[in-house]
Amino acid sequence: MENNLLTAFLKVLKVKHTNVYSQKYFEEHPYNNSLYGLSTMLTHYRIENRGVRVKDISIDNLPQTPFVTSIGKSFVIVLEIANAEVKCLWNDKKINFTIDSFLKEWNGIVLIAQPDDLSIEPNYSKNRRNEIFKRLSKSLLFLSAMSFLLFFYIDYSIYLNIKTSILLILSLIGVYISFLLLSKEINGYNRSADYICSMLKQGDCNNILTSEYSQLLGLISWAEIGFSYFVFNLLVILLNPSWVRYLCIMNLFTLPYTFWSIWYQKYKMKTWCILCLSVQCILGSYFITGLFSGYLTFVNFNFIGFGIVGCLFIFCIIIINLLSTLYQQAKQKRILTYKINALKINEGVFVTLLKQQPYYSVSADDSNILFGNPDAKFKITIFSNPHCSPCRKMHTRVKVLLEARNDISVQYIFSSFNESLDISNKFLCSVYINKPIEVASLIYDEWFSNVSHTSQEIFDKYKLDLESVVVQEEFDRHIKWKKVTGISATPTILVNGYQLPTHYAIEDLLYLTKANI
Known part of the structure; x- marks a missing residue:
């Protein structure tokens, strides 16, 4: 398979990655045909990057290699500038330009990346194991086929x-x-x-x-x-x-x-x-x-x-x-899915569909449990249940969103299956109230990721006051909001009060935080 722009650039930058994940991530990314999209992908790999526009187009103003730029309508990775030549990688093939021909086609816009020791593919170890397993599977399949041929050839x-x-x-x-x-x-x-x-x-x-x-x-x-x-x-x-x-x-x-x-x-x-x-x-x-x-x-x-x-x-x-x-x-289905995803993240389409959904009034008066940027205009509200299996998975997905963006806020409102489980809601409220937000975030991760624990084990570990006035007030806010809105299904996702449309996933919001809602 031909390496796409992201995979090829990661290879040039010597950032740890797997071809399977990077190829799939690039293909599914709604902005994979722009430098902005490539920039967000590099950020996903924890690679510092920035776009630069060079006003005075000349050989002296070319940035240090490697960098990504466009020649005509195609993106190229500039590997080296030496001996009056510009050596590039285009569609995973090495090509050379004379400096004059390169400058003639160059638009002056470049994307510079500076990886460090923290730059790595998310879940790299797991992805690497999966990739090795697939390679071994293909090798074993080939060896099995050859053994099959050899057996009958001899027999x-x-x-x-x-x-x-x-x-x-x-x-x-x-x-x-x-x-x-x-x-x-x-x-x-x-x-x-x-x-x-x-x-x-x-x-x-x-x-x-x-x-x-x-x-x-x-x-x-x-x-x-x-x-x-x-x-x-x-x-x-x-x-x-x-x-x-x-x-x-x-x-x-x-x-x-x-x-x-x-x-x-x-x-x-x-x-x-x-x-x-x-x-x-x-x-x-x-x-x-x-x-x-x-x-x-x-x-x-x-x-x-x-x-x-x-x-x-x-x-x-x-x-x-x-x-x-x-x-x-x-293959056609995958291509169609990519096109639909690209249409979905169009801000105009998203806002139109979002405003056709039910609207629920929600503010800090309904829950003080807030992660992310408190001043963000893009506000996500998660109506969650501490003992709900889909809610556990949703918390992990929301965590990824928070790590990727600094211009969103995520508000939690908790519910429970019955009154006997309300103590779990109070515990999570108390964690947020009594612990620094960084510590509270880690405890939330522990709660939602550890399916083997019992509630009592967590309560005994942190020994928080669950009956204080401030905890009870926070808990009552959640109960009141639930009664007023009539929402019972968990997890329910609201974006600035509007229920997230059915065909959108929480991951899609990564590209829609600039939408004017």
């Missing part, structure tokens, strides 16, 4: 038959080449495929793979058919070598396609796809091997056996096509 003594071994090797190469084609067709990018395609100056795999005739009858791509064909050949050779002759006969039907593909690339598209040509070479080699090995014969031809082989091949095509379709649908 059926295929290694004693050079002709069949050659067909097996051709099928393996075909599986790899056609997989690269299929991957590039679906994703538009594959590092290995792009490297191979770039070998020919007149080559352009993308044009061929997206052309009018890249699919059979507009229903199934030739890449899918090719991948299915070679996988099927591989399995037949390993599982039932006696059917190899049918594979060689089936190969005859691929020869017209081979000539058509070469003609289409040369005369219709006037460009070459080196991967496609490789497939044609394999098909031709398959034919030659079958011809000189004696497999390509119709003596004692069994129509039933050939029919079974043909049906199995069609079945293989259907399976590959279904899997490919499911993958592409999942």
Whole structure:
């Protein structure tokens, strides 16, 4: 997978990160196509950064590398300025500009980042373990597949038959080449495929793979058919070598396609796809091997056996096509989700939807329990229950929001399932009243994160007065607000008194704190 701007910059800055998390975080970020968005992402990694506009565009005014800027409509990471050249990273590829050509395209806006010892990916250790596990899983899957192939290769003594071994090797190469084609067709990018395609100056795999005739009858791509064909050949050779002759006969039907593909690339598209040509070479080699090995014969031809082989091949095509379709649908769903998220964080859209929700009057008179910036215009109220499982999770999510922004306030109003549990509400009120806010925040974290404790253990640990007048007054405020509003569901989130719309999550508010509500 191609490294996106964030992942590439983190790598240049030598900040501890995982590709899986950083790629996903970048793709899901609603402002991933702007320097402002990149700045918020770097802040998420605890990297000090700032945007700078250089008024006098000249080589002397270029900031110290590395930094991110835009050239034309694309973002680049400037790695080094030396020997009259500007060395950059663009779309995860190293390119060099002459200083004059760079200054001509440069708009003078840069994003400078200065990581320190605290700069690191959130939950890096956990993310790293997950990434290693996924890599090991892929490696084990590959080793299992190779072991599977080797087992049947030895068990059926295929290694004693050079002709069949050659067909097996051709099928393996075909599986790899056609997989690269299929991957590039679906994703538009594959590092290995792009490297191979770039070998020919007149080559352009993308044009061929997206052309009018890249699919059979507009229903199934030739890449899918090719991948299915070679996988099927591989399995037949390993599982039932006696059917190899049918594979060689089936190969005859691929020869017209081979000539058509070469003609289409040369005369219709006037460009070459080196991967496609490789497939044609394999098909031709398959034919030659079958011809000189004696497999390509119709003596004692069994129509039933050939029919079974043909049906199995069609079945293989259907399976590959279904899997490919499911993958592409999942990809389109992710893209659609990203677009919806980008629409959701539009301040105008958010304010319009927010003001269509129920409004509840809420102020400091209803609860003094306030975290974050007390002067913030963006006020979040959390109606929570100390013993509610979703409320525990909500507290963790709110904590992340508070750490990321200094222009919001979070107010807590507590409820309980019954009167016997009111003591927990009083405890949390007493914690906030009697402890410094930093300590109170830590105790709240302990309460909401520790599912194994009992309430009494926490009470005994801190020994707070739960029956003082000031605690009772705070507790009564919460009870009164609950009765006046009639809200009972926990957790309920209010933004400046308006209930958060259903399709918004607390995390979305990270990008909406400037909204004029």
